[in-house]
Amino acid sequence: PRAIILDCDPGQDDAVAILMALASPEALETLAITTVGGNVPLEKVTRNALQLAALAGRPDLPVHAGCGKPLLQPLVTAEEVHGESGLNGVELPPPASTPRTSHAVDAIIELVMARPAGTVTLCPTGPLTNIALAFAREPALAARIREIVLMGGARDLGNVTPAAEFNFYVDPEAARLVFESGVPITMFGLDVTHQVLVTEERVARIRGLGNRAGEAVAGFLDFYSRHDRERYGFAGGPLHDPCVIAHLLRPALFSGRSCHVAIDTESRLGRGRSLVDWWSVTGAVPNAMVMDQADATGFFELLYKLLGRLP
Numbered sequence: 001p002r003a004i005i006l007d008c009d010p011g012q013d014d015a016v017a018i019l020m021a022l023a024s025p026e027a028l029e030t031l032a033i034t035t036v037g038g039n040v041p042l043e044k045v046t047r048n049a050l051q052l053a054a055l056a057g058r059p060d061l062p063v064h065a066g067c068g069k070p071l072l073q074p075l076v077t078a079e080e081v082h083g084e085s086g087l088n089g090v091e092l093p094p095p096a097s098t099p100r101t102s103h104a105v106d107a108i109i110e111l112v113m114a115r116p117a118g119t120v121t122l123c124p125t126g127p128l129t130n131i132a133l134a135f136a137r138e139p140a141l142a143a144r145i146r147e148i149v150l151m152g153g154a155r156d157l158g159n160v161t162p163a164a165e166f167n168f169y170v171d172p173e174a175a176r177l178v179f180e181s182g183v184p185i186t187m188f189g190l191d192v193t194h195q196v197l198v199t200e201e202r203v204a205r206i207r208g209l210g211n212r213a214g215e216a217v218a219g220f221l222d223f224y225s226r227h228d229r230e231r232y233g234f235a236g237g238p239l240h241d242p243c244v245i246a247h248l249l250r251p252a253l254f255s256g257r258s259c260h261v262a263i264d265t266e267s268r269l270g271r272g273r274s275l276v277d278w279w280s281v282t283g284a285v286p287n288a289m290v291m292d293q294a295d296a297t298g299f300f301e302l303l304y305k306l307l308g309r310l311p
């Protein structure tokens with residue numbers, strides 16, 4: 001199996017990504033969950049991560065709390081999307097375990113440096129603060145990572161400002177450091193994640209799985225979908241973060257283009273924007289595979305199958 005680290009801010013869509021990864025042990029060896037302040041503050045996302053690991057039957061999985069604040073600016077959260085707990089729509093049993101004592105940044109460095117070079121894939125689905133700090137702290141780290149497959153950014157419109165997507169908006173400097181790190185990146189931005197919508201029929205299908213995980217996911221996706229239905233007129237909530245895991249399991253579900261991506265940290269109106277050089281007008285060497293097409297039907301078939309494997 002491919003070794004991965006889930007660096008996240010759960011969040012209902014991060015939650016689905018975690019459950020998909022933990023339901024696929026034959027393909028993905030999840031080394032740890034590392035958390036970062038994002039959708040809601042750090043304590044809450046860390047608690048949610050512990051509860052989700054237990055829901056997936058993996059209370060033993062190491063969970064490391066990371067940065068509660070972006071590198072240079074105050075944290076911006078998204079309770080209007082995810083609710084006060086970050087996982088509104090479900091009441092999970094209190095965590096059966098506690099976070100590990102080491103900081104997420106140290107854990108990422110230790111886990112990657114302990115394994116052969118080029119074997120660990122990082123899967124960030126929140127602000128990139130932990131990843132950027134890990135690169136700053138261990139200069140040898142970047143060269144040892146196989147790939148970063150992340151959710152963030154957009155080729156076209158943002159969702160927090162007209163320019164910026166939430167994860168890059170929350171910590172633009174971190175996003176910039178990651179895109180300048182030289183590590184191969186696969187980017188799932190809003191252009192592709194907005195094609196993967198959890199409609200009412202799809203929630204019903206998940207509820208119909210009849211297991212505890214299906215019941216919980218249906219509950220929190222009902223809550224999560226309400227925001228994007230009302231705000232953007234979408235048919236349901238976009239499953240942004242799970243695209244990262246689905247891509248690792250079934251690469252044929254998505255397609256995109258290799259191009260150069262720069263992160264705007266300087267302009268007043270554009271902070272956090274990902275400038276995707278889709279037409280190669282700058283001549284800059286590509287630093288990311290930018291996804292823009294998803295097979296949503298195939299994605300949901302995979303999701304039902306994986307959730308059905310859980311307790």
Ligand code: BDR
Pocket residue numbers: 011012013014039078081125126151159165166167240241
């Ligand atoms: C991203 O922001 C968060 O609200 C979601 O969990 C996702 O990672 C989408 O912009």
Ligand code: CA
Pocket residue numbers: 008009010011013014038039125126241
């Ligand atoms: Ca997220």
